[in-house]
Amino acid sequence: MNLIVDILRAAIPAGTPLLLGTLGEIYVERSGILNLGVEGIMIMGAVTAFGVTTLTSNVWLGIFASTITGGMMALIHAFDCVTLKANQTLSGLALTMLGSGLSGLIGKRYIGMPLSSKLQNVPLKGLVNIPVIGPVLFDQDPLVYISYILAFLFWFFLFNTRFGITLRSVGESPEVADSAGINIPAIQYFAVFLGGIMSGLGGAYLSVAYAPVWIEGMTAGTGWIVLAITIFSLWRPERAILGSYLFGGVRVLQYRLQPLGISPNILNMMPFVFTILVLMIASREISKKRIGAPASLGVSYQREKTL
């Protein structure tokens, strides 16, 4: 029992950067834009958060700055895809390369430097005493609590507001949305910007909370896992919660299972096997429920010239 609580408790922080990134990417893809630059935005978020926290000794300023950086990075992608109607895959990949190179350059001076003020765990009084759920969910750091709230808000806005309908219709059928008078570029710019903020936040979580150091390439593929979870979640924020923590759990579990004598080589494959499995389940559901990717995902919308 204790072991299970322990694993679940470790799964939450391990899944938090994934959750933050996935929530953002869901909105981006719901608007019809594919952003493969998540990894690059995350690493820029990580270095910004670390740098600004070091400069100001205020971890919240660092986190805030990372969202700005993330948003700005994403705007480059929005400009490419929405305004220039460039190839979205290429633009995203370029963003990832840009992010990994630039963050290495900016981060040179922060190597070997401890973080002056890191995010501490804050157990929520009262709630933390609930058996199992208490220690698992409510003995975490503030950014984790914020991610709970954000997950709820992302779900609520997507399915219960006019804005949500607008966003979804842009991704599903931009022609229809356009003829209904929706300003498609504005919606897409906003969604991509929001996605960038969330990815930046995910990166910040890594460098000021999860492993409070700056090291080149420290996201180590987190951004790519975000893209997989986005598909697994069928572009639904509530499933993103499940997917992110499941993934966090699998990653944590592989080290807990090592002493049981299971070969670490096999355990190391777990996250990847899990990714494949998850994508298989997702694609099955997509075909069964006839729901899935926004219909115009990855296709730049161009208004047809009226004759």
Next chain:
Amino acid sequence: MKGKFLVTLSLLLALLLLLNLPYCIGAEKKLRVAFIYVGPIGDYGWSYAHEVARQYLIKKLPWIEVLPPAEAVPESDAVRFIDRFVKEEKADVIFTTSFGYMDATVEASKKYPDRIFFHCSGYERNKNLGTYFAELYQIYYLNGLMAGALTKTNKVGYVAAHPTPEVIRHINAFALGVYEVNPKATVDVRWLFSWYDPSKARMAAESLISDGCDALAFTEDSPTVITVGEEYTKKGKQIYTFSHYSPMQRYGPNTCVSGQLVHWEAIYKDILEKIRKGVYKNTNLEDVDYWWLLKEKAVELGGEVGVPVNPKFVPALKEKKITDQAFGRINVYDLVMKRLAQMKSNPEKFDPFTGPIKDQSGKVRIETGRRATHDELWTMDWFVPNVIAKIPK
């Protein structure tokens, strides 16, 4: 007439010689030195340590020209970078700093016989290719002594990168130290299968802590294990950690007891000075293999340069007393310092890998009184009995 001409000519020649004299004597041609790193400089581990040494060379050896390094070079791509350094940058000496560069370096040494190559952590040499390595097992043993003395749960943990002979040797040295002061304590291991991954290191460290380990050493290039230790210590659960490779005590002043530091500059300086003096040439490096330890000052005990043991933990180490064959009744702090002094001044007197040493199955690997040979250390693929993990195949 003819005589006058000869005098003028010889005067002119003398003048010319005089004018050129500073060039002939003063301006010795600067040795051009190149480095190839496997990781980004910013890893704060392996490649960073080589970069620190390179910076030292730039400052301290004015008679060499240190070229900008090639970083994050994939092992399969080394040939291209060596070619570039030789042909375009006219490097005289090239250091390739990863085991995986071995084949490429051997090939290059044959292709460019007029250049000098040094390969880090390899074993193949050539007339113009030497090898070098800074070895840490003595220090891991000293860290083990401290971990064994400090653990309250009698469970010590090790976050390990890959199951290579080097890592296995370090885990064994660490475990031998633990056993010497605390025969009841066990050493558990988690494998990351990654030299560098902060997230994985955190999960592995937390997994060891939840299994009851309260002292952690590691082989991974980031200070993550230290920061995890600091986090738990601040929450009221004292964890003892040992820094790895770069100074990491700054990441956890309340958890980091000691650690291992490397000084590649000691080796680089020696190699380059010998090349300058003409001791090393492109014809006589077949047997030049640096295997430098504490005595040669290529490695240091501590979590910060000049701090062998975090002062915070000195009282606790002094409190724990054991009976040692050589020193009698002694506290662990003094034991660490005496062993350190021995290995620094006279490694012949003491080595952690001195028999009798058995493996996990009880088989005697090093007989009583015998010392492990360089080859045995270099190819180690077994664990000592108090390590409770297995080596993955």
